[in-house]
Amino acid sequence: MKPADALAQFVQDGLRAGHSPEELRRALTGAGWQEGEVAQALSGWQDAGLRLPVPCPRPQVSAREALLYGLLFATLLGLCWNLVTLGFALIEEWLGTRPDWRGTYIPRWAIATLIVVTPLFLWLYLHIERVHRARARASVVRRWFGAVTCLLAALTLLGAAISVVYGLLSGDLTAQFIANTALVVTVAGLVILFFRDFLQEG
Amino acid sequence: MRAAGIALVALAVVAVALGLWTIGGPEQARSENRDAQRMSDLHAMARHVRCLDANGLDPRAESPLCPLPEARRDPQTDAPYHISTPEDGIVTICAVFETAQSTRAPGFDADTGCLSIALRSTD
Numbered sequence: 001m002k003p004a005d006a007l008a009q010f011v012q013d014g015l016r017a018g019h020s021p022e023e024l025r026r027a028l029t030g031a032g033w034q035e036g037e038v039a040q041a042l043s044g045w046q047d048a049g050l051r052l053p054v055p056c057p058r059p060q061v062s063a064r065e066a067l068l069y070g071l072l073f074a075t076l077l078g079l080c081w082n083l084v085t086l087g088f089a090l091i092e093e094w095l096g097t098r099p100d101w102r103g104t105y106i107p108r109w110a111i112a113t114l115i116v117v118t119p120l121f122l123w124l125y126l127h128i129e130r131v132h133r134a135r136a137r138a139s140v141v142r143r144w145f146g147a148v149t150c151l152l153a154a155l156t157l158l159g160a161a162i163s164v165v166y167g168l169l170s171g172d173l174t175a176q177f178i179a180n181t182a183l184v185v186t187v188a189g190l191v192i193l194f195f196r197d198f199l200q201e202g
Numbered sequence: 203m204r205a206a207g208i209a210l211v212a213l214a215v216v217a218v219a220l221g222l223w224t225i226g227g228p229e230q231a232r233s234e235n236r237d238a239q240r241m242s243d244l245h246a247m248a249r250h251v252r253c254l255d256a257n258g259l260d261p262r263a264e265s266p267l268c269p270l271p272e273a274r275r276d277p278q279t280d281a282p283y284h285i286s287t288p289e290d291g292i293v294t295i296c297a298v299f300e301t302a303q304s305t306r307a308p309g310f311d312a313d314t315g316c317l318s319i320a321l322r323s324t325d
Contacts, residue, residue, distance in 0.1 A: 079214055086217045093224050104225045104234065111221045118214045125207065187213070193206035 007033065007041040015045055015053035061140050068128050069145045075121035076149065078113055080187050086110035087183040095176050146198025149191060156188040233300040239277045240297040241305065244317040246271035247283065247295050248309075255321045261285070261293045293319045 007028070014024040021042050028038045045053040089107035092098040132139065160181050167173045167181075226234075251261045253268035262285065264270065275282050276297060284296040296316040303312040310317045 079210070083214050083217055086221050090217070090220055090224055103238075104231070107221050107225050108231065111218050111225075114214050114218050118211060118218075122211055187210070190206045190210045190213070194204055194210060197204070 007037060008044055011041045011045055012053050015047050016051065018051060021047060065139060065141050068124065068131075069141045072121065072124045072128060073145060073149065075117050075124060076191070078117040079121050080191060082110040082113040082117070084184055084187055086114065088180055091176055091179045091183070095179075097176055142198050146195050149195045150199065153188040153191040153195075157185060157192075160184045160188070230301070236277045237299045237301050237303065239273070240283075240299060240315075241303070241307075241310075243271065243273045243277075243283065244295050244297055244310075245307075247274060247285070248317055248319050251293050251295070251319050251321075255319075261287070261319075261321065291321045293321060295319070 010028070011024055014027075015021070019027075025038050025042065028041070029035065044056055044058065046056055048054045086107050089098075089104075089110065093107075128142075132142065163177075164173075164181055167177050250268055250271050254261055254263055254265060257265065257267050259265050259268075278300075279298075286294050286296070288294055294316045296314065299315045303310075303315065305312065307317070309319060
């Protein structure tokens, strides 16, 4: 039996035997269990006064949910990547710094991708939110999606900050460089603001 | 929907609109593709002229030594490209481009759309 299973079993038996959650908490912390582990184990059961512990709904992973969040992640990635690519190309075009050899196929690909991906992302997000609210149950996939998305966005911000310092040190802090960095920071910042709640809601 | 999400999607929509406005739509893309074909044709014809020149032949001659390039006509109007010898030892091949050309290929004049070839046989 895994330690977590033993803990859950103990809590269930303890509640069944008529002990209060506070008594069980004291016993477990006295035995060396961490506060977080004890809290998680206790949150799995509710003492409804029936002398029978009532199991609480636990976060679940379903294949359908994983598919939806996977698609949402892919479309979000496609949206952000192509938004930045298109932004870079437009900044280059407006500042007249596009090299001759580089045609317009890069921004055209980005536009084509955004036209397909943006409505799909929007639809997936609204659909997932509707399902999530209707179910009103914690989701492990949702929490992981939020964590990975915010991690990537935070790493992007970190990279942008390093680029700015490097640009400053190497004397390459041009208008194009500043505009490109501002775009990356804006997109990454919006992503973090958008999905940080997923971490808490889980 | 959260404000940040609306802003992200709105940014994408604005970027697409600005992209189409700046880079142009399908007609502009077709024009660019035809211009790329014209530029490729001019260079193919320039290689042909240099081959004839290297073999001591007239730039307008036809010879099995120098196979003719496949495309010698404008992809849209089907008019032949204009070949002239504005001065001794220089051959120019011209095309009418639809979009502004920014290429800095040697011998190419973006204003006139002409590619100049200096013949070695007249040196």
